[in-house]
Amino acid sequence: MxxxxxxxxxxxxxxxxxxxxxxxxxxxxxxxxxxxxxxxxxxxxxxxxxxxxxxxxxxxxxxxxxxxxxxxxxxxxxxxxxxxxxxxxxxxxxxxxxxxxxxxxxxxxxxxxMVVTDADHLARLHETARLTQTATSADTVVEHVKGQLTELLHLRGCRFEYGTLIGHPARLEQDGSLTVGRRHWDLDQRGWPGEEIELRASGGGRFQGRFMLTPTPGDRPSLQARLVAVSLADQAGAALHATGPRPAE
Structure with a gap:
């Protein structure tokens, strides 16, 4: 328990x-x-x-x-x-x-x-926020957040998708919970499922894209780590809203 x-x-x-x-x-x-x-x-x-x-x-x-x-x-x-x-x-x-x-x-x-968190989490948020303010391209922020998410959540991989939503993958929600299909997945008890998970990035009140996380099955990231991940994705979404880049075809 x-x-x-x-x-x-x-x-x-x-x-x-x-x-x-x-x-x-x-x-x-x-x-x-x-x-x-x-x-x-x-x-x-x-x-x-x-x-x-x-x-x-x-x-x-x-x-x-x-x-x-x-x-x-x-x-x-x-x-x-x-x-x-x-x-x-x-x-x-x-x-x-x-x-x-x-x-x-x-x-x-x-x-x-969010207040009672460790120095590493705070450093990640601060570093990403500073990059969001100084980067000339939102793609730079996206790449940075991909690396941060991989380390923070101990992922096997992470990629970013621009544009509209396709399919119904498992989703890491804004409150740090995980939804698989239409059901809540108990991460604290069961760990990551063995499938790709989306983490949406929004900015300016609009969907900007999503990070597709390849988790290590069974790994149990803390709620604090998951909430920091959500915040990092939102910072990437804010950068995308400000510059509006699109990947090269």
Whole structure:
């Protein structure tokens, strides 16, 4: 089991059980602490779960927090009925804030993947960005990115195709996942498939071409490496958009 898969499963378990346990802990204080403050404490649990896991875990935690707040911390206690209009408003706000915060936390987790990276990845991105600014031909950038992708993803080969899309090869997506046919391919578990893979290069909001990757079957590049590869391809796409070269016939 990969680190991310284990982390997500733990987060889902925490999303279900965490708000319940916290609500039970708060029961002795429900007569002395305002309902608003009790709700804010439950929001903290939602944030913790969302930061640990993903959007689904955060959303489940928000729903769980709102339900157990209603059941244990509003009158009549141990009932899902609410008699106070203020408590109804607080419950709705708890759910809304919990859902919103879970989205933000999940987004921050995705950004962290690109922020927490090693010096080699940063050097590749910086070098390619600098070349994109100084190269007189986008073909130079394309050739450079081909070499970078080969090293970064431990490929057996890499070529670039200009123009329209042909066929339906396996595709490395913008989020670093892999699609084979119409199905998700678990790279972390299964490694590269034994077939050529496309990595699209876009610039100016338009498709510019695609890198065709020949992987080493079974090799498992990290998610960080795959996201860097996507960024490198987009830098090549930006260079193609700026200069618009076409290969010689």
């Amino acid at each position: 990969t680190g991310y898969l284990l982390r997500d499963r733990v987060a889902l378990a925490a999303a279900v059980a965490g708000p319940l346990l916290l609500a039970l802990i708060l029961v002795p204080f429900r007569g002395s602490v305002s309902s608003t403050n009790l709700a804010l404490i439950l929001v903290v649990a939602v944030v913790a779960v969302a930061a640990l896991g993903n959007r689904l875990a955060g959303a489940i935690a928000a729903l769980s927090a709102a339900a157990w707040y209603d059941f244990f911390l509003t009158r009549p206690y141990e009932s899902f009925n609410i008699t106070s209009s203020d408590d109804i408003t607080t419950s709705i706000l708890l759910l809304a804030v919990g859902l919103a915060v879970s989205q933000l936390a999940a987004h921050a987790r995705r950004l962290q993947v």
